[in-house]
Amino acid sequence: MLTKWAVPSLKSFADIATERAELARLTTFGIGGPADMLVEPRNLDELGRVMVTLKEACLPWRILGGGSNLLISDDGVRGAVIRLCGDFAALEFDGARVTAGAAAPLARLVDECAKRGLSGVEGLVGIPGTVGGALVMNAGGRWGRIGNVVESINVLSQSALGGVRVLSRHDAGFAYRHSALGSEVILGVALALCPVDAATVAETTRGYLDEKRRTQDLGSRSAGCAFKNPPIGPSAGALIDTAGMKGACVGGARVSSLHANFIINAGSATARDVSALIKLIQAKVLEHSGVALELEVQLW
Numbered sequence: 001m002l003t004k005w006a007v008p009s010l011k012s013f014a015d016i017a018t019e020r021a022e023l024a025r026l027t028t029f030g031i032g033g034p035a036d037m038l039v040e041p042r043n044l045d046e047l048g049r050v051m052v053t054l055k056e057a058c059l060p061w062r063i064l065g066g067g068s069n070l071l072i073s074d075d076g077v078r079g080a081v082i083r084l085c086g087d088f089a090a091l092e093f094d095g096a097r098v099t100a101g102a103a104a105p106l107a108r109l110v111d112e113c114a115k116r117g118l119s120g121v122e123g124l125v126g127i128p129g130t131v132g133g134a135l136v137m138n139a140g141g142r143w144g145r146i147g148n149v150v151e152s153i154n155v156l157s158q159s160a161l162g163g164v165r166v167l168s169r170h171d172a173g174f175a176y177r178h179s180a181l182g183s184e185v186i187l188g189v190a191l192a193l194c195p196v197d198a199a200t201v202a203e204t205t206r207g208y209l210d211e212k213r214r215t216q217d218l219g220s221r222s223a224g225c226a227f228k229n230p231p232i233g234p235s236a237g238a239l240i241d242t243a244g245m246k247g248a249c250v251g252g253a254r255v256s257s258l259h260a261n262f263i264i265n266a267g268s269a270t271a272r273d274v275s276a277l278i279k280l281i282q283a284k285v286l287e288h289s290g291v292a293l294e295l296e297v298q299l300w
């Protein structure tokens with residue numbers, strides 16, 4: 001455990017680092033213990049210096065995006081949690097090409113594209129989180145995934161201080177709810193979109209959002225779909241539903257009555273409650289349908 005500035009070199013980051021930082025408030029579940037240290041670099045220079053310092057001090061680190069597909073342990077996280085902010089939240093438009101920083105909220109990206117009549121990310125509407133997190137998980141659904149519109153991705157170079165490496169869409173290894181980007185520090189992305197008219201994109205986006213609002217528990221504290229859909233056969237939601245698990249509870253964690261693949265923090269759920277409910281769902285679905293559900297939510 002880090003004690004008060006146990007690593008002297010981290011003192012120089014006092015204005016962007018918080019010790020024993022609460023993480024629950026930075027997740028959509030609203031669950032999780034503290035990080036030994038939360039560091040919030042505002043630009044590439046700060047990020048580069050933070051990474052070098054952490055490396056020299058041999059401190060473990062993780063990158064936190066929007067915390068929307070994440071269950072953090074009640075005991076919290078050892079080492080440093082890095083949350084990009086400032087310059088990393090920028091969105092820049094150049095015709096049908098959009099450059100988005102890793103910390104840009106996905107919702108803002110979708111909204112700005114709709115306003116400009118740029119088609120390609122409508123299906124991401126209603127998904128919380130950041131562009132960086134969306135890239136790592138290849139966020140999306142029935143109406144498209146973010147990987148489909150990626151042109152290139154900027155990641156932090158592991159060798160040079162504050163250096164940038166450019167990856168192609170191919171390098172990113174996008175698949176269903178998967179990418180090869182998990183070990184990279186994503187800085188931003190260039191997306192190639194399709195110019196259409198603003199009214200059409202806005203209408204399509206609204207239609208998708210209406211459908212998600214009708215079928216998903218968007219207003220509740222959750223991490224979206226808890227499990228990946230199996231490669232063949234019924235969806236995870238349908239499997240959990242037919243196993244009779246809608247409304248099932250462990251402590252403060254509950255299976256949504258609207259969409260069975262959503263686990264809700266119905267009050268004061270702990271990570272332990274959610275984990276126990278996850279195991280219960282997996283056991284019931286295996287017993288009922290013979291399918292071993294794979295977790296989509298990331299565990300820290």
Ligand code: EPU
Nearest residue numbers: 141142143215224225227228229235237238241258259260
């Ligand atoms: N279904 C049930 N009971 C339920 C939920 C669903 O029977 O409780 C049935 C539906 O009636 C439908 C089928 O299951 O026939 C599929 O359901 P839905 O259309 O809601 O889509 P999904 O496969 O459950 C996927 C993504 C969502 C994404 C939507 C829409 C996964 C695990 N989920 O859901 O992504 O928003 O498509 O595109 O791939 C997420 O990953 O967090 C997420 C919410």
